[in-house]
Amino acid sequence: xxxxxxxxxxxxxxxxxxxxxxxxxxxxxxxxxxxxxxxxxxxxxxxxxxxxxxxxxxxxxxxxxxxxxxxxxxxxxxxxxxxxxxxxxxxxxxxxxxxxxxxxxxxxxxx
Amino acid sequence: xxxxxxxxxxxxxxxxxxxxxxxxxxxxxxxxxxxxxxxxxxxxxxxxxxxxxxxxxxxxxxxxxxxxxxxxxxxxxxxxxxxxxxxxxxxxxxxxxxxxxxxxxxxxxxxxxxxx
Numbered sequence: 001x002x003x004x005x006x007x008x009x010x011x012x013x014x015x016x017x018x019x020x021x022x023x024x025x026x027x028x029x030x031x032x033x034x035x036x037x038x039x040x041x042x043x044x045x046x047x048x049x050x051x052x053x054x055x056x057x058x059x060x061x062x063x064x065x066x067x068x069x070x071x072x073x074x075x076x077x078x079x080x081x082x083x084x085x086x087x088x089x090x091x092x093x094x095x096x097x098x099x100x101x102x103x104x105x106x107x108x109x110x111x
Numbered sequence: 112x113x114x115x116x117x118x119x120x121x122x123x124x125x126x127x128x129x130x131x132x133x134x135x136x137x138x139x140x141x142x143x144x145x146x147x148x149x150x151x152x153x154x155x156x157x158x159x160x161x162x163x164x165x166x167x168x169x170x171x172x173x174x175x176x177x178x179x180x181x182x183x184x185x186x187x188x189x190x191x192x193x194x195x196x197x198x199x200x201x202x203x204x205x206x207x208x209x210x211x212x213x214x215x216x217x218x219x220x221x222x223x224x225x226x227x
Binding site for chain 1: 115117145147154155156157160202204206215216217218219220221223
């Protein structure tokens, strides 16, 4: 499974959009981009995933570049409860695919 | 989304004892379950992958005789930390992959183990 690179930390003002980048330059053709977040002392929570098209759900939007070497998770209106560590993971959707976590981005939403 | 539970949520034990942690998929069948360990201020580290009815596959550096994994049914996997020592104190998280929708992976709430 491909490795990802994320900034260590980011701040965002409450109510504003939070844009979290992720580089995955070694992603292969059958690997998806997954985003999870982890609030302190809890298990990771699924946010969104995509293969090559941009995706949107009730939590966030995922923008994947055309060459698929990077992506951005967008939280459109960040709230204080969105403060968490956000993990970008790339893995295949075969039975052999497994989620390997990098260090993630610590997002702090400030009032 | 699908729900994965863990029991207990936290456990304190004496050094040398064994501790069993249960992971259940509550509303779906999981052919594959994963066990992670997380030390304070660090990321999740994959320990092992277990498939229902077969032996677990351990990541490099993880002792299979110390961390016993059993995946006896499509809804239950257990991790037993044998002869626990203080350095085994950690946050243990399981994850389950749904059989019908390949790729979807759901995480449990975690178990905080403290070994005195």
